[in-house]
Amino acid sequence: MISFEHVTVRYPESSTPALDDVTLQVPEGELVLVVGPTGSGKSTLLRCVNGLVPHFSGGLLSGSVLVEGLDTRGHRPRDLATVVGLVEQNPVSTFVTDVVEDEIAYGMETLGLAPATIRRRVEETLDLFGLTPLRSRALGSLSGGQQQRVAIAAVFAAGPRILVLDEPTSALDPVAAEEVLASLDRIVHDLGTTVVLAEHRLERVIHHADRVVLLEAGRTSPLLDPADAMRISPIHPPVVALARLAAWDPPPLSIRDARRRVGELRRRLAGAEPPEPRPTRADPALTLSGTRVLRGRRVVLDRLDLTVEQGSVTALMGRNGAGKSTLLGAVGAQLPVAGGRVRVGAGQLDPHALPARERVHLVGMVPQQPDLLLYTERVADECLSADRDFDVAPGTTADLLETIAGPIDPTRHPRDLSEGQRLELALAVILAGGPEVLLLDEPTRGLDYGAKHRLATLLARLAEAGTTIVLATHDVEMVAETADRVVILADGEIVADGPVRQVLAASPAFAPQVTKVLHPQTWLTVDDVAAALGRSA
Template structure:
């Protein structure tokens, strides 16, 4: 169904190809997972399937990409629209209407389908993706995860033979991600649809894949095979695989179920060791940096927050979790004065953030939004960093050094729009951190980040907390929360339903427990690094 024949591709003005001699064959009715580090060419490979690369991107493509018998060199994206459905990293950038139901129908209207067919398919997709309650909602009022489900649904209504998805679960809470992936699996198994997807959160999807393609980047040749074959040595691996390698399980398991069957001896060994250290910051938070009391925020008739109260303190890293639409982004917006309270109050540094000018506010709190491109305006990475240094009145090179810690391989001359989603996020984070605000707010900070990049982010956040900054990160990434958060707050329908030490909150949760916790339950271990440290300490005489 999809065939790459010795495909190489170089973007305009790039000094080296992003894809090098790619050979790939994806049969009909197969789910193929593309993995690799941030910036390794995953999105480029996906966009080559429907001809956006090179017809829209420009650049030099050699070799052939053939989809359902159509050569993309001679078929533009419009000629492949009835065969290939593409959902990109930025769902909102694909929307052409204002309301959920209209967006689901738009693609079918473009293909000229009869009205009765369109109505039936819209209803099917609304039920399939849990969107029925949102059918009349304006797209602008949806959360990031809700927008992502709408974007997937808008493609599904056209009944493509090939479905291409770039980070389809990056903005979804764990239950919603499971629903979307279960839906994709049904499409593959029951309808014979071919699915090609790129994903960084491998813990969610690796066990569904029929074939895995690993792109090392830097011109190295791609690798392909079964999930077990690739995960045996791949440097980009989910916690279940890394735990299997640590324990010496060969081949490493791909799912929690398989890992639990092997984990008996490891659980027995860990039960005799001291439990993991919750960390000093959890027990000794500093002075309050922000306070929220009885906060109510509404968008018209939709109430996003209902009586929320919490304090954020210096030296503390807090994870804000909850299903899509629970109010996480709204709470972050209220902390920087972008969402005005209907009732209650918000103070940051003792002042209402809405009463502060931007230059005053950034000295108290800095927000990295879900769409990092909102902070990027210059025509090169170097220009963005230089302007940030001037605006923040910090020594030249400060922003660039922060960026090098987060994403060391971004060329200074690159245009921000040419960066991958993860690279843009790293740049936006460096811009905010350069101003050194006491309170750092991050909205889905791991979208587009591979595991090594997440490890670098964790080190940066820990350094900030050690220096007395407070960090609040709204995230669906349970592995990140387990690794870095001292405290976890869970929102549901705009209300706080849990607030406490991360270990206590996530260990008792079915939906937000990390993989290691599920594998080693009832023991209180959260991460592979905790297990590795305990085993290493036990071996020291």
């Protein structure tokens, strides 16, 4: 189906190859998962399959990629459109039309299918992906999960035998992610489509995979059985970490498999108590009372009351579009408040009443696209300009960056950094202002487990030093690792609020893997379990 023969890809600006002598055979009708840290060449590997690398990206490809017998050297991506469909990371930037139905028809129109065929397949595709109620909706008005499903449906409708997806669930809430994966499962099982998929959030996809390829610095493993791959992979979901701790072999990949083996571990943990939540100071660092926020004419938050204690880590969770980012925007004075009060910091000041120069020391925010905070062409310049922006001694930001991210070449362009490094740079910039309250909007999007773990450690250290942290996220495992308190929003209202253990354990959608496995015991992370067993994870 897809065959890579000694493929090496080099980009001109880089000294090391992005892919290094990759040889791989993907058989027909399988769902293959590509696992690797950020910057290991996953996107390059996926884009090789339909010829975007090297036809579109530039760079030098040696060896050969054959797709259904067609060599990508002689066939441009557009010529392969009938064979391979590629769904890229950010669906919004790939939409060509305005309306769901037209977007699904677009690919078939360019391929020149007969109008009757197009009409039939549009209907079939709408049904298959559960999009019929949305068919005439504007693409811009859809939620993230719906947009992702439309993007997959639009590529799938053109009838490719192979579907390639880059991080299809990274930006989605757990429920929307399940919907997307269920659609994928259906086309693999019912229609025999071959799927190649890269995803950081292994806990969501690993049990759907037939085969796994491990990727590390451009080198691939052979096609592995998922359980074998998880036995050796440095990147693995919490359930696999738990299995390694409990010495289950082969490691279970789904919650269901793990629960079949959990009896003994649960007995050993029966006497132990999960660690007590960290005590926080009782002073409020953030008070919202009767807050009302509009977006355009739509009321997103109405009469919302929330108090956050100083030095705590609070996670805002909820569906895409529940009002998480809006809440952060209102606190960070990015969005105007239409009613009620917002008070921040020990002095309980109104951030909206302060000029931006003073506000940055009260409340700092890292937006969903950290790139928006970066303007210069070199990391070093970015740090110096942040020092000037926040009136701190030259070198402060650079030192912060070093502590957060480890050494980063200061001459690199911020846009050439990996997703995780860019986030760390933006975070260092914001922290240079020494804000009392730190707001993070979806900080784990595109981060691998290593970068996420570093972020969690950093947040714990900041909270220890008295910084109040509020993060909006879909990432259940990140919340389990970092947060003291969880607030769940639905349609702009707080539907659940409490200590992380209680809220996560009680919610079927938001429970982390370890909790699901050890239910009814309420353990959140592998680290907690390891500590209780008197061992390190």
